[in-house]
Amino acid sequence: MALLPVEELPEGEMRRVTVGDLDLLLVHPPTGILAIDDRCPHMSAPLSIGKLDECVLFCPLHNGRFDLETGGVVQMPTTGGLDPVGVSHPTWSPPGAESKPEPPGKKAEARRLTRVRWLRYYPVRIVAGQIEVAVPEI
Ligand code: FES
Numbered sequence: 001m002a003l004l005p006v007e008e009l010p011e012g013e014m015r016r017v018t019v020g021d022l023d024l025l026l027v028h029p030p031t032g033i034l035a036i037d038d039r040c041p042h043m044s045a046p047l048s049i050g051k052l053d054e055c056v057l058f059c060p061l062h063n064g065r066f067d068l069e070t071g072g073v074v075q076m077p078t079t080g081g082l083d084p085v086g087v088s089h090p091t092w093s094p095p096g097a098e099s100k101p102e103p104p105g106k107k108a109e110a111r112r113l114t115r116v117r118w119l120r121y122y123p124v125r126i127v128a129g130q131i132e133v134a135v136p137e138i
Contacts, residue, residue, distance in 0.1 A: 002130035009033060009131065014057075016048035019135050024122065026131060029055045029068050035124045035133045040064060041084075041117035042077045057119075063092075064116065071119040082115040 003017045004026055014027040016038045025038035025048050038048050045061035052058075055068045062077035073083055078092040091111065093099045102108040123134040 001135055002127070002132050003035075004131045006033070006126055006129050006131055012052060014048060014052055016046065017133075019133075022135060024133060024135070026133075027052060027057070027068065031055060031069060033124055033126070033131060034068055035122040035131075036068075037120045041066065041119055042079075042081070043114065066119055068119070071121065073116055077116065079111045079114070081111055082113065084116060084118050086115070088112065 001019065004015060009015055009026055009028045011028050011030060014025055017024045017026055023038040023046070025036050027034050027036065029052065038046050040047055040059040040061065042059065042062060042064050045059055047057055047059060050058045050060045056074055057066045057068055059065070059077070062079050063075065064073065064077040065075035066072070067074050076083060076089045076092070080089045080091040082088055091100050091102065103111070125132050
């Protein structure tokens, strides 16, 4: 499905495109154009309002950072939790500061058990100057 003329997505840019109920992020790092979910693999914040630095995508909500080349985590979200392979990470505290106290009850448990997933990619090709993405059938 053609989603955007290629000249509208220069290197270093990203663009949210919605197809049905699917929100995609077209992103153009130095390695080439990619399509991923416009949802952070932590708690679903829209990555399209985050920041792109070379091949690293910054989430606007909890400072998670994701590598577009590998799909993995560069920096865990500040809330901590489980990384994609199930390793547990504590809530982030500024360097030199005392660890933040855990929130009470279910909120601490939810943070501890929330897993950051790998980025989800969709196949992309450029045809006749258009960015085409293979989106799942609805
Ligand atoms: S929603 Fe993106 S880091 Fe939490």
